[in-house]
Amino acid sequence: MRVAIIGAGLTGLIAGRELVRGGADVVVFDKGRSPGGRLATRRIGGATLDHGAQFFTARSPAFAAQVDDWKECGLVHVWNQGFNGTDGHPRYVATNGMNSLAKDLAVDLDVQCSTMVFAIRDEPDVNGITVVIDDGTAHTVDAVIVTCPLPQAFALMIDGGIELDETLFRTDYDRTVGLLVRLDGPAAIPASGGIQDPDEIFSFIGDNASKGVSTEPAVTFHANPTWSEAHWDDENDTLVDQLTAAAQPWLGDASILEHSLKKWRLATPRSIWPDPCWTTANGRIVLAGDAFAGPKIEGAHNSGLAAAHTLLD
Ligand SMILES: Cc1cc2nc3c(=O)[nH]c(=O)nc-3n(C[C@H](O)[C@H](O)[C@H](O)COP(=O)(O)OP(=O)(O)OC[C@H]3O[C@@H](n4cnc5c(N)ncnc54)[C@H](O)[C@@H]3O)c2cc1C
The missing domain is CATH 3.50.50.60 (FAD/NAD(P)-binding domain)
Incomplete structure (x- = not known):
């Protein structure tokens, strides 16, 4: 066939x-x-940031078996057991960034x-x-x-x-506007390393250093679907200014050294x-x-x- x-x-x-x-x-x-689609990882200077999917859980037996294989090969590890206290469900991340999972799967396939x-x-x-x-x-x-x-x-x-x-x-699909930042010091993000729905702008904030993905301080900010849709047509500079201002409480004493904007038009099916x-x-x-x-x-x-x-x- x-x-x-x-x-x-x-x-x-x-x-x-x-x-x-x-x-x-x-x-x-x-x-x-390159392969991966929304399993996306980007380098900014010496930092590495996941800018699509941030982490995953495994609830079905089929996916749990796949995650066990990835764990055995050292491709994934447990990031935490919940962002706001422990709920007993491991949150996994890919040790070298989400895109590494796609690269690994593509090795034995004819991918054009x-x-x-x-x-x-x-x-x-x-x-x-x-x-x-x-x-x-x-x-x-x-x-x-x-x-x-x-x-x-x-x-x-x-x-x-x-x-x-x-x-x-x-x-229909929700949109996501993302801001990736490389910092000159650690961000002020709680010990779990991630924050879900902290305010009216962001749906997720992920500390790539806490995930073990980045050796340098680097944070991914994802705006929620409502904000992303409302601001989709804003100029890129305006988006960066607004997201940078909203990000300040999570940066602590750190300053942004470099940033990158990413817009996902077809982020999540509704x-x-x-x-x-x-x-x-x-x-x-x-x-x-x-x-x-x-x-x-x-x-x-x-x-x-x-x-x-x-x-x-
Ligand atoms: C911002 C964001 C955050 C997310 N966070 C999480 C998370 O924390 N946890 C989680 O579990 N999931 C998360 N997700 C969802 C997760 O990333 C997706 O569910 C999953 O990666 C979808 O995989 P897929 O192969 O179905 O689609 P995709 O990864 O979109 O793959 C489709 C591929 O088709 C290709 N393509 C499209 N049109 C054509 C064409 N005409 N010809 C050739 N190729 C084409 C594209 O280039 C793409 O590579 C997130 C997604 C986004 C965007």
């Missing part, structure tokens, strides 16, 4: 690995310069980065599904797994002769499809991602597994 996977985020990489284990011939396309898929077509005179890359090349495969956020998936398939479920594509993936009637196209099994790393993992098994079964 030849399978093309669109998107080398966690969903696509987990699906790819599972399909290869099942004997399929797999190629993964991603428009980004900087490759934007332009269209997916299911044409009656072609035995298979055609995936068209933006340079015009076409790949015909037996099946396709589409893992990009649903508005992007819809755009790829709208003219492709594929019967789509309209309700699926009405899923509604979750009741099944872990969705398949066309002929079984050749599977949609998967965090809009299916939950808007988190765990959901992306479990959706990727489900998509692979839908095809293998």
Whole structure:
């Protein structure tokens, strides 16, 4: 079985690995310069900062088994057991930044980065599904797994002769504006290393030094969906000024040496499809991602597994 996977985020990489284990011939396309999608880590000077996903929990047996493997390989460790006291659920982080998990999964896969898929077509005179890359090349495969956020998936398939479920594509996504800062000293963040919903602007503040991701003081500030939407069209300089001012109480005596702004347009799906993936009637196209099994790393993992098994079964 030849399978093309669109998107080398966690969903696509987990699906790819599972399909290869099942004997399929797999190629993964991603428009980004490297795999990971929202598992994103950036270096600023000597500091390392996660700027997409910040941490994860493991509640399902399938994902807990994956986390055990990552722990054994030294890829992840427990950051804390809660941000405001202990609740008994470990919060995990990737020791070398979230993106290292994607890089590790991509090693044994044929991942073609900087490759934007332009269209997916299911044409009656072609035995298979055609995936068209933006340079015009076409790949015909037996099946396709589409893992990009649903508005992007819809755009790829709208003219492709594929019967789509309209309700699926009405899923909207929250936005996140993020500010990354490298500091000249430790931030004034509580011992757990992270703060959830501290005020009317931020949804999460993560101390990358406390996570063990950065050897230099560096903090990630994520604005909440309401603030991010309201200020989305502000000039970048205005966004930086406003977020920097709001960040001051969490910086203590430290000063910002360098900063970087990151805007996630399709950060978090607002509604979750009741099944872990969705398949066309002929079984050749599977949609998967965090809009299916939950808007988190765990959901992306479990959706990727489900998509692979839908095809293998
Ligand atoms: C700001 C932020 C904070 C978050 N915090 C947390 C957290 O603390 N804990 C947690 O568990 N989760 C968190 N998440 C959610 C988590 O990151 C996602 O649920 C998960 O990474 C989604 O993985 P995915 O593979 O489904 O999608 P993605 O990672 O988005 O992967 C989709 C991929 O498709 C590619 N793509 C899109 N269109 C095309 C195309 N036409 N051709 C080729 N490639 C294409 C993209 O480049 C991308 O790499 C956060 C997300 C954001 C944005």
